[in-house]
Amino acid sequence: MKWYADRPVRLTRQLIADLLAVGWVALWIWVATTAHGWVLxxxxxxxxxxxxxxxxxxxxxxAAGKARGVPFVGDELSGALGNGSKAGETLIGVGNTQIGVVEDTAFWLATALVVIPVLFLLITWLPVRLRYAFRAAHAVKLRDMPDLLALRALTSLKSKELARFPHDPAAKWRTGDTDTIEELARRQLAALGVRA
Known part of the structure; x- marks a missing residue:
């Protein structure tokens, strides 16, 4: 695959788009980590x-341990104070539950703040980049086959671009006119930003 164009203008646009994509991901990672910290x-x-x-x-x-030493009522007093220990355990359990909910919320919020924008990027930016990489790689392989590149130019170049020819490029291609074939091949490569 050919990821980048040879021509400076298209190469610059591709590099800017790729840097923006990386910046987009970095921005949402920063937003997610910041939100994670706030929720925590x-x-x-x-x-x-x-x-x-x-x-x-x-x-x-x-207190329950010390109450055991009180004569006559030590065991009963120790048992009553033991219920206070159970209340402390209950508070610990409630606190741990709240901490768990907050940590889970922070994790899933941060995950969503990264995954959703990155998926949006992958759905919009990645297909464009892959399409270019495949098309440019195929064009490079066809560089030594101007007839096929010319045919591809006839089918993929905009009609405005084809109308710039002084004659019908399809008719000249069918007759094997080498100048027209080479010009179509050059324009196809140029449209992809690939050197002829």
Whole structure:
């Protein structure tokens, strides 16, 4: 495949288009990472719940351990304080759930912000580039076969371009006029930005 034209004007346009495509992808990656970071800031309440739950659990666990040493009511008091430890565990669970939701949302939002624009780019830009690469590669292979290039020119050049000939180029091609065949082949290569 031939990805770039030989002629400077077309080559410049292709390079600019490719740089814009790379810039488009880089822009959306930046947008996605920025949005990901902003959404992750929403996990602060979940972190607070996890920390508070851990503190409550630790306080009640320590209190329950010390309460076991109280004569007569130590076991009952320790059991009651153990329920406070369960409340701390519940807060930790709720905080972790909130953190998980925020992290999942951040991930999928960032993924969508990259995938959708890149798919749009691939649907619009990539077929144009591939079409050019295949057409230019075929034209380069046909460079030594001016008859076939001339035929391709007759079928692919714009009618405005064909009307610039002083005579009917199709009739001259059919009769084997070498000047017309070479001119058609040159114009076909030029239309693709390929050197003759």
């Amino acid at each position: 800031e929403l996990r602060a309440p979940g972190d607070g719940l996890v920390n508070a739950g851990g503190d409550i659990r630790d306080v009640f666990t320590n």
